[in-house]
Amino acid sequence: MKITITGSLGNISGPLAQKLVKAGHRVTVVSSNEKKKAEIEALGAIPAIGSVEDVDFLTGAFTAADVVYTMVPQQANADDYKAFIRKTAQNLADAIKASGVTRAVNLSSIGADIPSGTGPIAGMHDAEGILNKLEGVIIKHLRPASFYYNFYANIGMIKHGGIIGANYPASTPLVLVHPKDIADAAFEELTSPFTGTTIRYIASDEKTAAEVAAIIGAAIGKPELPWVEFTDEQSIGGMQQGGLSEDVAKNLTEMGNATKSGIIFGDYYKHRPVLSGRKFGDFAKGEFAAAYNA
Numbered sequence: 001m002k003i004t005i006t007g008s009l010g011n012i013s014g015p016l017a018q019k020l021v022k023a024g025h026r027v028t029v030v031s032s033n034e035k036k037k038a039e040i041e042a043l044g045a046i047p048a049i050g051s052v053e054d055v056d057f058l059t060g061a062f063t064a065a066d067v068v069y070t071m072v073p074q075q076a077n078a079d080d081y082k083a084f085i086r087k088t089a090q091n092l093a094d095a096i097k098a099s100g101v102t103r104a105v106n107l108s109s110i111g112a113d114i115p116s117g118t119g120p121i122a123g124m125h126d127a128e129g130i131l132n133k134l135e136g137v138i139i140k141h142l143r144p145a146s147f148y149y150n151f152y153a154n155i156g157m158i159k160h161g162g163i164i165g166a167n168y169p170a171s172t173p174l175v176l177v178h179p180k181d182i183a184d185a186a187f188e189e190l191t192s193p194f195t196g197t198t199i200r201y202i203a204s205d206e207k208t209a210a211e212v213a214a215i216i217g218a219a220i221g222k223p224e225l226p227w228v229e230f231t232d233e234q235s236i237g238g239m240q241q242g243g244l245s246e247d248v249a250k251n252l253t254e255m256g257n258a259t260k261s262g263i264i265f266g267d268y269y270k271h272r273p274v275l276s277g278r279k280f281g282d283f284a285k286g287e288f289a290a291a292y293n294a
Contacts (some may be wrong), residue, residue, distance in 0.1 A: 001067065001191065002026045002028075002065050002066050003026070003068070004027075004028040004029075004030065004062050004065040005017060005028070005029055005190075006069060006070055006071050007069070009040065010031070011149055011222040012071070012186065014183075015121050015179070015183035016116060017055075018043060019184075019187045021043055021167075021186075023191065025127040028048050028061055028065070029045045029144070030044070030052070030058070030061050032049070034206050042094075047112050048060070049205060052073065052088050053091060054091075055094045055098070060099075062095050062099035064099075064178075065099070067101070070106045071106070072089060072124070073088070076245065077244070078245060078248055079245060082120065082123035084123075085120060086126045086218070089127030089130040089131060090130055092106075094267060096131075096134060097137075102137055103194075104138075104139045104140075104216060105139070105140045106127075106131055106139055106141050106142065108128055109143055110143050110203075111143075111258065111263070112127075113125065114266075117254065119250075119252055119255030120255060121264060132197055138195060140194055140200060142186060142189070143199055143200065143268070144174050144203070145177040145201075145203040145204070146177065146259075147176075147178075147179055147288075148204070148288075149282045151164075151288060155215075158220070162225070163225070164217075165277045166230060166256050166259075167229065167235040168229060168256055168260035169227075169229045170208065170213065170227040172259060172260055172262075173207075173262065174207055174208065174259065175203050175205075176205045176207060178283060181202055181204050187235065195269055199271070200274045201271055203268070203273055204224070204275055204278045205275060205276075207223075209227045213226060213227035218284075219285045235249070236250055237249075259271075
């Protein structure tokens with residue numbers, strides 16, 4: 001099959017490209033980074049270097065593909081994060097339409113069934129709607145849980161403050177996923193026939209915030225590491241100090257409140273998937289501890 005994937009060689013698209021090439025597919029990898037060209041070629045894939053903001057470029061990258069994998073890149077400095085997500089989704093939709101592609105696997109998010117009050121996830125809700133309007137195109141929306149790798153952002157907090165936390169309490173249930181499980185699911189959907197526009201949830205583990213703190217603490221030799229609930233103001237201020245724009249910080253804080261209330265998990269619990277074998281404890285002892293000690 002001819003398959004085009006967006007997302008360069010990131011945490012999902014990198015393992016996905018490797019699996020697809022190994023399985024014998026002709027894979028084109030879209031990346032905005034010219035320096036990734038040689039690395040993409042070394043995998044046995046075809047580099048398409050350009051921006052998801054360029055519809056003509058995307059159209060060329062999608063043309064002749066049997067199926068495409070679409071995703072909206074993360075944006076740390078957006079003045080309007082949700083608008084960025086919607087605009088990128090529209091670019092992807094326009095390119096799909098212009099290229100004649102009839103099948104797409106789209107990376108969305110847990111909670112994307114909810115139209116508002118969920119921070120950037122509400123943007124993913126809109127993105128699903130934009131893609132669903134395409135006539136003659138069937139789409140599989142992947143709705144993964146919160147990435148294990150997101151906790152890398154807490155390394156500085158742990159090292160300098162001796163705490164880990166967010167704007168929700170330690171008792172908050174969390175649904176978590178290893179990006180490689182998302183890559184595995186995307187591989188399955190891209191290489192298997194599917195009919196009708198449908199949703200697939202992906203999760204690796206379920207823990208409370210307190211359990212996350214205990215597991216990470218044990219993995220890095222800080223068994224008493226506490227989970228601390230921040231105010232919204234502390235959350236926004238801390239993220240801005242970390243380099244995020246005010247709008248992105250406010251959106252992520254709103255997502256934290258949606259996590260606190262549990263609204264983003266409602267539809268997930270109705271369609272709960274089988275959890276994978278990549279457990280959070282193993283991630284903490286391996287990848288997180290390595291990153292923390294680097």
